[in-house]
Amino acid sequence: MRAKCRRLLGDTSAAEDAAQETFLRLLNAGLRPDAEPRVVLAWLYRTGTRISIDMLRERRRHPFDPAHLADAPCGGDPAAALEARSALARIAGATPDDELAAAVLCRIDSLTHPEAAAVMHVSERTVRRLLDRFDERLTTEHA
Amino acid sequence: MDDHRYSTFALDLYWAAPDTRDPDLEQHLATCERCHAYVDHLAAIDRPIEVRARPKRPKRSWLPTLLATALAIALVIVVLAWPGHRAPRIAIKGEPGVEVLVHRGAETVVWNTSLRVRAHDALALRVACEGMARVSVLVPDATGWHLAFEGSCQDEVLPFTLVVDDQPGVEQISVVLSQSQLDVDAVQRATALETRSAALWTTRFTFAKETP
Numbered sequence: 039m040r041a042k043c044r045r046l047l048g049d050t051s052a053a054e055d056a057a058q059e060t061f062l063r064l065l066n067a068g069l070r071p072d073a074e075p076r077v078v079l080a081w082l083y084r085t086g087t088r089i090s091i092d093m094l095r096e097r098r099r100h101p102f103d104p105a106h107l108a109d110a111p112c113g114g115d116p117a118a119a120l121e122a123r124s125a126l127a128r129i130a131g132a133t134p135d136d137e138l139a140a141a142v143l144c145r146i147d148s149l150t151h152p153e154a155a156a157v158m159h160v161s162e163r164t165v166r167r168l169l170d171r172f173d174e175r176l177t178t179e180h181a
Numbered sequence: 182m183d184d185h186r187y188s189t190f191a192l193d194l195y196w197a198a199p200d201t202r203d204p205d206l207e208q209h210l211a212t213c214e215r216c217h218a219y220v221d222h223l224a225a226i227d228r229p230i231e232v233r234a235r236p237k238r239p240k241r242s243w244l245p246t247l248l249a250t251a252l253a254i255a256l257v258i259v260v261l262a263w264p265g266h267r268a269p270r271i272a273i274k275g276e277p278g279v280e281v282l283v284h285r286g287a288e289t290v291v292w293n294t295s296l297r298v299r300a301h302d303a304l305a306l307r308v309a310c311e312g313m314a315r316v317s318v319l320v321p322d323a324t325g326w327h328l329a330f331e332g333s334c335q336d337e338v339l340p341f342t343l344v345v346d347d348q349p350g351v352e353q354i355s356v357v358l359s360q361s362q363l364d365v366d367a368v369q370r371a372t373a374l375e376t377r378s379a380a381l382w383t384t385r386f387t388f389a390k391e392t393p
Contacts, residue, residue, distance in 0.1 A: 041222070042189065042193070045189075054336070058338075062289050075194060075201055076198075083190060109215075109218060109219050109222045110189070111188065111189060111216040111219040112215045113187045114189065147189045147190065148188045148189055149189070153188055153190045153191070
């Protein structure tokens with residue numbers, strides 16, 4: 039979770055706070071003790087993403103070390119993730135949570151659309167729609 | 182060479198749940214440098230004692246100490262305005278701090294002075310060390326402050342909880358952060374004087390209880 043939160047927040051201290059808050063919420067989440075690891079991880083990704091987005095919005099400045107994105111697996115693209123992260127930090131304040139969450143999961147965490155849909159409890163079509171809106175918002179910002 | 186592209190989610194799952202590992206991913210890791218490096222990185226940043234969500238209960242029993250404390254104190258339903266008392270919080274950057282987490286039923290909340298604790302609440306302490314190396318926790322009884330925990334200071338929840346008993350009164354906890362390990366006398370003295378210096382930082386909490 040620390041690594042996941044750090045990809046968005048960019049510094050270790052903030053990421054540790056976000057990860058800790060995520061696990062505190064897990065304590066109260068009422069997940070079944072025998073829940074499948076995939077279900078628990080999806081819950082952690084969903085909650086950790088929300089918390090990190092909230093923290094990103096609260097911070098006035100967003101110092102970011104690109105090295106936190108350098109260790110992406112083959113499904114990710116560090117350069118694209120860095121660009122997405124930078125855009126996301128710029129427009130986080132005026133963008134709805136679900137759009138930001140889709141962008142974080144698919145563009146920064148490199149989740150596939152089916153994985154992001156499972157994490158967000160929405161359909162793949164909705165994930166695609168949210169990403170389209172996010173991209174439109176960036177286009178509008180540049181226009 | 183396979184054509185699979187794996188995400189952080191897939192690799193996190195692989196790393197966190199060894200019993201359910203996907204054989205295709207196992208095979209992929211043998212040939213994919215980036216995914217292999219990612220999994221190695223996960224292993225490298227893992228710290229086994231990162232169980233912040235559920236502080237462990239101590240093996241030693243300090244319950245009699247708390248019970249004695251509760252018995253010794255009359256029923257008080259407001260937080261005492263302790264002389265020199267500092268607001269409990271994570272302090273500003275550069276100053277150590279302690280935050281109390283109250284675990285009640287299925288909920289965990291950060292304690293504030295308007296929150297009364299209840300019998301069976303579990304209290305955990307989250308510490309911001311800011312350069313201090315050791316942390317000591319003391320609880321009082323009729324004869325004075327007694328050491329309940331001593332250990333190295335890390336910016337996380339301390340590995341024990343204090344369970345509130347069902348006796349009327351208040352609960353108190355003193356936390357002493359220090360740059361070096363102190364003997365019990367020194368920690369008790371710091372608590373009594375509420376010392377704060379470059380090498381020693383003390384804070385004290387008084388918890389009002391809800392009446393049954």
